[in-house]
Amino acid sequence: MSYLTEDKLAILGAAGAIGSNMAQAALTMGLTPNITMYDPYEPGLQGAAEEMYHCAFPDARVSWTTDIGHALQGASYVISSGGAPRKEGMTREDLLKGNSEIAAQLGKDIRSYCPNAKFVVIIFNPADITGLTTLIYSGLPAGRVATLAALDSTRLQTALSQHFSLPQDKVTGCRTYGGHGESMAVFASTCRIDGRPLTDLIGSSELSDQKWAEISQHVRQGGKKIIQLRGRSSFQSPSHQSLLMVKAVMDGQGYPWPCGAYVDSDDHGFNKIMMSMETSIGSDGLSWTMPQGTDSELADLRDSYQHLVKLRDEVVEMGVLPPLDEWNSVNSNL
């Protein structure tokens, strides 16, 4: 079996549903044979690793450890789902304090053990804040730390394909930007339904305003439907999509969905935030561009940004993040 690279991938939270799925999917995708699974919960971690051994992936070198230093040492790629999970009825923001503290420690550990990491993907909620916090403390360049933001866009694609009874890939250009929480900006103007602009269809007999509002709201509520149906939060799709992000750095073949990127641009009026933007991923990591949209959509994006600013400032207030004017002294890349 051939792998894209021999570089080490550290999967943090590997005893959990996302992380254990990720170990299997990374090997199935042929990303790298060199995987370390980390979790503080040893029995579940060992059990998940044993399952990988029973899969008998050719040439795989999967190890597991409850020592974060061993896990990160020399890692080129890090994906962390290792926050506290969101339960039914909880908003993503409820998790703010606990998970931002976990993210701060993760950033420090990355700086200590793998300061040359090529790409770090953060997928524990609220990801905009945990990703930002990890970036700041890691000392890495901004393009080396990203958050998973795709699922909002793929949920939009799914809902529209179901509404129009079309194969999913006939629905193109689905985009949400800004925060990953309920304040996200759901764009319609970028979207095509079997080639036809979605904005031409909203308000027609094919898609009433009310139905579009319902779809947008469904997307804003993120994985709520999965929690209701499965009795647990999404784990397969976050695993799959975050591995595709890493794969794009490894193979330079691109990644088709928006990602959470660090944005600090006076030109656009977005400062010191991590949020979903139009992005591309290559061997140098992540870069972003300003989304294209209607005035109303761009106003939604600005509102979403303001919501994130508030969350970020709460985390500064808690003392988990340093004051904004000290970020550059903590991470000279920012």
Added chain:
Amino acid sequence: MSYLTEDKLAILGAAGAIGSNMAQAALTMGLTPNITMYDPYEPGLQGAAEEMYHCAFPDARVSWTTDIGHALQGASYVISSGGAPRKEGMTREDLLKGNSEIAAQLGKDIRSYCPNAKFVVIIFNPADITGLTTLIYSGLPAGRVATLAALDSTRLQTALSQHFSLPQDKVTGCRTYGGHGESMAVFASTCRIDGRPLTDLIGSSELSDQKWAEISQHVRQGGKKIIQLRGRSSFQSPSHQSLLMVKAVMDGQGYPWPCGAYVDSDDHGFNKIMMSMETSIGSDGLSWTMPQGTDSELADLRDSYQHLVKLRDEVVEMGVLPPLDEWNSVNSNL
């Protein structure tokens, strides 16, 4: 994205841990874009399917249904994990009656809805009996129905690689034959440790007789260790390995582990049974050959066969399987 085939794969038990993992892994492996997920438990099934949609696999055509007829209609490939699961403390045989009835119905459904199926893999326990029962009622040729048996062999490989502190693929030729339950025959003579015959090492300072007995017993206990560690039975490795079996039919590239095959051979003294043998998988399905081993190992295999004969006869006694002399009238291929 390119797939090996456009043929339909029906995944039965797709709301469960194995089945939902299998949908994702089949798409990740690029087997076929044409997947139907079936389960009687609709919310969990829909939730698992939604996760697949959120993965946004290119060109995928994943559907889900609680109607077994719709699920199987026109399917070329069928994998079923849809029995009752084994819980901690239960032997695989405890499941005998309920799951053999499920298997009988599955066989009848295959005959009704996909009588030209190319390959059916049964992975619910006791798999030797459920696979046999499915085969008889399906009317399919013997080589078109197989059971997953690899995990006993990959567990042996894992345990030996851990004992000798070697990469897993330096431990070759790991083989268990006969039943998938605790009566399985664990072969040592086929096995090489970094090129050295395992039989030369057993009883030496490198592997005491007692340690080898412990390893064999661990393997015979199957997934018990996973249940203890994860609080649930294996699901990632059964999913992965059974998809590799299907892949071997699709791509003709072979499959490296023993499978459960229908065996009816006066020459070898094994009649009307399904059990793990030395097997190969190609585009025509599964074929078996007689395992090679020491007299003692072959005696173990015969004991394991006798155990399966007893189980099989219990299922005949229950009225779930027809009397042996009527099998040919139920399935003219046998």
